[in-house]
Amino acid sequence: MTNFDAAVSAEDLTKRYGSGDALVTALDAVTVAFGRGELTAIMGPSGSGKSTLMHCLAGLDTPTAGRVWLDGSRHGDAGRVELSGLRDDALTALRRDRMGFVFQAFNLLPTLTAWENITLPLDLAGRRPDQSFADTVIDAVGLRNRLHHRPAQLSGGQQQRVACARALISRPDVVFADEPTGALDSRAGAEVLGFLRRSVDELAQTVVMVTHDPVAASYADRVLFLADGKIVDELREPSADRVLDRIRSLESAARGTRTVGVGA
Amino acid sequence: MLRAMLRDLRAHLGRVAMTLAAIVLGVAFVVATWVVSDSAAATVSSGSYRTDLAAVVESRPKTTTDREIPVEVVARLAALPGVTRAEGVREGYAALIGTSGKIGTTSFAETAGTDWDDSQRFALTSGRGPQRTGEIALEAQAAAEAGLTVGDPARVLLGGDRSDTATVVGVFTYRATGWEFDPAVAFDADTATRLLRDRDLPPTAVTGFARIELSGADERAVVAAATAALGAGFRVESGSDLREKQAENARSDGDVIRKALLAFAAVALLAGVFVIANTFTMLVTQRTRQFALLxxxxxxxxxxxxxxxxxxVVLGLVGSTLGVAMGVGLGLLAMRLLPVVGEVAYVVSPWAVLLGYAVGVIVTIVAAYGSARRAARVSPMAALRTDATVPRRSLVLRTVVGLLAIGAGAAMVAVTSPEDLTEPKRILAMAGAVLAWFGVLLTAPILVSAVLAPLTRLLRKPRPVTRIALRNAVRDPRRTAATSSALMIGLSLVCAFSTVGQTLSTETTAQISSAVPENAVVLRAAAFGTLDDTAGAAARAVPEVTALAAPRSGGVEVVAANGRSSDTEFTSLDPAAVGSAIRPRITSGGSDLRRGVMLAQRVGTELGVKTGDQVRLRFPVEGDSPATVEVPVTVVGLHEGSDLLRGQLVDDALVPSGVYRYGDSMYAVGADASVLRGALERAFASRPDVLVQDREQLLDDLLEPYQLVLGLVYVLLGAAVVIAVFGVVNTLALSVLERTRELGVFRALGASRALVRQTVRRESVVISLYGGVLGIGVGVLLGGVMQYVILANPVFGMSVPWLTAGVALLGMGLVGVLAALWPARRAARADILAAIATE
Structure with missing residues (x-):
């Protein structure tokens, strides 16, 4: 790996499930770093371990072995934290203050309004939102006149934009997006991806996105390809076509043993 | 199809267990109630039938005092053909003197002494029968009250103002016949002849038998022979008639017990219906996708x-089976724990079991019917969506019906008035209150949104925990309403009864406090008896007494100058004591009884009589032929009647001789209250039948029965509250299961486990407190109508039982916290990864 300024990095990250005959190695000693202010896409077939990688990076899942660092420049030298070994409450606080999440199924809290959903991470921390930054984010996602609606009153694309705003509101060190366009039509998906792109370009946000969609991956600065729990390839400045080519070549290498799924 | 459903049920054993538990609890309470009432009825009537009686002879008295049978009649009856045995039974005043030096209250003292014989009247539980002077046997409950057992010395107060000390040689239970009261004390025959008599008979008076019991093989022949031998002055009843009468009494006693208990069971069941229906609805809601897939x-x-x-049906049957078993167990356990002396009958009738099954299965099916219809209406498309919901029923119809019920109920109460509260109007007002109560149950879901939703706005900056808890509580108003309604049912009734109790106790306290001076000494007849003339004389003889009010009441007819008249009561007392030892509540005029009569305000209004008018008091005079004596008198004032000063107040000297009047309390005042009390205690130390008390003790004694009844009511309604509390746990647990995904997201976004627990706990507290506030509010209003119906006070003239309300509200808060324990833990353990995984 290159020695650039990383927001999140992992070393020898391994995750195994089960034991004996049923032992599954989801991650196999993965060492990776995600550049600050970059949009990185993680691609790979079903079961390649891309979701597991993201969950371990986000402290949602506990790796069997290996270490993960979160390195927040906004927090000075003390900002470098190793996730392994942290207790649940410390991890929870870390997720709340220094990470943002966007899920495929939106996962907004149905009883809260759009505005309340967006500010929930700050609320949980007992902090007040920075009004000018909140305005910036809300205008960027174009939800100004939807703030007092409940999620059920919003379209899928609008809900996902609320989720994006929620992920950004605390100015986290990193935003993890898990198949953010998986449940959206292409136009709504493009809006969400455009927004994530702009958050990187205009707000210098670091974004890590798991996706199986070459078009989504083309919005990234860098694409990592996972197979069988290992990083097998990498692409910078991707276009949808180049991503697709790379997938095909990986597919042909693996032909006969598995089919590349497009499902999550 | 069915297999798929059953598999699905098995996969959600936790949820099934909760539904089952709701059914089991509801059924168990109904069955337990039935078992207790059956057993109680059987206990009342069990083992007490005498088989040794062919007939019982009593005198047919001309007057109340002349009712004893001369002793020689026994010999005449014994000689009749067919009579194998004739036994005279004596009755007389007798009361056990307790350790306080005063007599107890368990037995009816006037007939509590009898003579021992070897008939089936007595069943010894320990020791033996009395054989000579100085020995007595005691009835088991009376012995327990006095704290006496075999071998103890006992003091007995007897008629003619004597007392006797004897050793307890036996304890018995009594088999009463017909209307007979259980005696407390049995002497041997000779001693009984010597000692037993009516209370006011002198010791030298010759006494007879209260009744004569005849034995003989041919009951009809014995009855016929006795009737022929004795003539019209006697009544002869056959043994089988008496047994039948007694069985009839036992049955109706049992029915009274059963009806009272079943009323409470119905309340518990209603709470149970809400819990079962709610649980079932949730069970169906959570499987929306399952139905859509099917x-x-x-x-x-x-x-x-x-x-x-x-x-x-399956759940209902299984739940009923468990519930019936548990109910039978609980019922038998309750009978065991009841403080009953003697044999207890345990009865489990097939009706109890059948009723349990009927309730369990029918309630479950009714509760499930709505859910089933809605489950069937789930669109197949819902299978493809992650956030599919079962179509909701509209609340419009329910709310409209509910509001109409409240309005009609309120109108029914409003058209009646305290001034003119006839029996049908009382029923109308009460029915209105109950109708409005049901109306509140129906409008509860709308109330949830109407009350709790603004709360989120009222709280300026609610912490996210509180906000989410509140939002969760209102997100399904129907569910929250059903949960808190179950709480409300029990709680509102507790508060209604408490309001009535509080009002009664406030009124009694106010009456006593205004009528009796604070430093007065109260002399009261013990054991619900009356005070005789000697008690009054004894009190007047105490030099420390400066004024003594000895009110005695009787019947009188008041005739106004305009011809109208009223059959009512009078109370006579010493005019000097009015205003000093006792104070009537004067509504107009004065209170100088030397110059005339004070009419009760109610009678004055009824007859159109004012202060200064003339009336005639028509007193009935006792004697061989009924007669009346009229006394013309001026009305000096009007007063508000009370239990202490009933009806028209007159001077003692004004009441003609021969007019029957009785009193049970006297009020004495003196220069120094404690000196006075000491002097009176000494003066009445040898009078076990007179209690010397102060005003506080009098109040405590008067209020005690209310407290006892209220305590019992609370315990029985408690069952409804317990079922409802279980409903809160159920709702929360199922809600938590339903929100697994949401909770996972909440955790992923940075909510700590403690925060998740807190959110669930607050939701639980919100639901419980809402039920509590609704229950207390509705209960106090219902209590207002109840006390209006009972006392004819204004509806809003009730006393609010602040203590009960406060305790209930605190209790509901606690219920909220406790009910959330398990669901909150479960919520905090929500698996984040599983929640955010898309499939």
């Missing part, structure tokens, strides 16, 4: 509906 692969609506109903 529909998508080709299940018809009817099939889905039938499957859900089948499930309900």
């Amino acid at each position: 529909r998508a692969v080709g299940a018809r609506r009817a099939q889905v509906r039938r499957a859900v109903l089948t499930e309900a």
Whole structure:
């Protein structure tokens, strides 16, 4: 790996499930770093371990072995934290203050309004939102006149934009997006991806996105390809076509043993 | 199809267990109630039938005092053909003197002494029968009250103002016949002849038998022979008639017990219906996608509906079986724990079991029916969505009906008035209150949104925990309403009864406090007896007494100058004591009884009589032929009647001789209250039948029965509250299961486990407190109508039982916290990864 300024990095990250005959190695000693202010896409077939990688990076899942660092420049030298070994409450606080999440199924809290959903991470921390930054984010996602609606009153694309705003509101060190366009039509998906792109370009946000969609991956600065729990390839400045080519070549290498799924 | 459903049920054993538990609890309470009432009825009547009686002879008295049978009649009856045995039974005043030096209250003292014989009247539980002077046997409950057992010395107060000390040689239970009261004390025959007599008979008076019991093989022949031998002055009843009468009494006693208990069971059941219906609705809601999938692969609506109903029947049957078993166990346990002396009958009738099953299965099916219909209406498309919901029923109809019920109920109360509260109007007002109560139950879901939703806005900056808890509580108003309604049912009745109790106790306290001076010494007849003339004389003889009010009441007819008249009561007392030892509540005029009569305000209004008018008091005079004596008198004032000063107040000297009047309390005042009390205690130390008390003790004694009844009511309604509390746990636990995904997201976004627990706990507290506030509010209003109906006070003239309300509210808060314990833990353990995984 290159020695650039990383927001999140992992070393020898391994995750195994089960034991004996049923032992599954989801991650196999993965060492990776995600550049600050970059949009990185993680691609790979079903079961390649891309979701597991993201969950371990986000402290949602506990790796069997290996270490993960979160390195927040906004927090000075003390900002470098190793996730392994942290207790649940410390991890929870870390997720709340220094990470943002966007899920495929939106996962907004149905009883809260759009505005309340967006500010929930700050609320949980007992902090007040920075009004000018909140305005910036809300205008960027174009939800100004939807703030007092409940999620059920919003379209899928609008809900996902609320989720994006929620992920950004605390100015986290990193935003993890898990198949953010998986449940959206292409136009709504493009809006969400455009927004994530702009958050990187205009707000210098670091974004890590798991996706199986070459078009989504083309919005990234860098694409990592996972197979069988290992990083097998990498692409910078991707276009949808180049991503697709790379997938095909990986597919042909693996032909006969598995089919590349497009499902999550 | 069915197999799929059953598999599905098995996969959600936790949820099934909760539904079952709701059914089990509801059924168990109903069955337990039935078992207790059956057993109580059987206990009342069990083992007390005498088989040794062919007939009982009593005198047919001309007057109340002349009712004893001369001793020689026994010999005449014994000689009759067919009579194998004739036994005279004596009755006389007798009361056990307790350790306080005063007599107890268990037995009716006037007939509590009897003579021992070896008939089936007595069943010894320990020791033996009395054989000579100085020995007595005691009835078991009276002995328990006085704290006496075999071998103890006992003091007995007897007629003619004597007392006797004897050793307890036996304890017995009594088999009463017909209307007979259980005696407390039995002497041997000779001693009984010497000692037993009516209370006011002198010791030298010759006494006879209260009744004569005849034995003989041919009951009819014995009855016929006795009737022929004795003539019209006697009544002869056959043994089988008496047994039948007694069985009839036992049955009606049992019925009274059963009806009272079943009323409470019905309340518990109503709470149970809410819990079962709510749980079932949630069980169905959570399987929306399951139903949609079934529909998508080709299940018809009817099939889905039938499957859900089948499930309900299965759950109902299983739940009823467990509930019946538990109810029988609980009922038998309750009978065991009841403080009953003597043999207790345990009865489990087939009706109890059948009723349990009927309740369990029918309630479950009714509760499930709505859910089944809605489950069948789930669109197959819902299978494809992650956030699919069961279509909701509209609340419009329910709310409209509820509001109409409240309005009609309020109107029914409003058209009646305290001034003119006849029996039908009382019933109308009470029915209105109950109707409005049901109306509140119906409008509860709308109330949830109307009350709790603004609360989120009222709280300026609610912490996210509180906000989310509140939002969760209102997100399904129907569910929250059902949960808190179950709480409200029990709680509102507790508060209604408490309000009535509080009002009664406030009124009594106010009456006593205004009528009796604070430093007065109260002399009261013990054991619900009356005070005789000697008690008054003894009190007047105490030099420390400066004024003594000895009110005695009787019947009188007041005739006004305009011809109108009223059959009512009078109370006579010493005019000097009015205003000093006792104070009537004067509504107009004065209170100088030397110059005339004070009419009760009610009578004055009824007759149109004012202060200064003339009336005639028509007193009935006792004697061989009924007669009346009229006394013309001026009305000096009007007063508000009370239990202490009933009806028209007159001077003692004004009442003609021969007019029957009785009193049970006297009020004495003196220069120094404690000196006075000491002097009176000494003066009445040898009078076990007179209690010397102060005003506080008098109040405590008067209020005690209310407290006892209220305590019992609270315990019985408690069952409804317990079932409702279980409903809160159920709702929360199922809600938490339903929100697994949401909770996971909440955790992923940075909510700590403690925060998740807190959110669930607050939701629980919100629901419980809402039920509590609603229950207390509705209960106090219902209590207002109840006390209006009972006392004819204004509806809003009730006393609010602040203490009960406060305790209830605190209790509901606690219920909220406790009910959330397990669901909150479960919520905090929500698996984040599983929640955010898309499938």
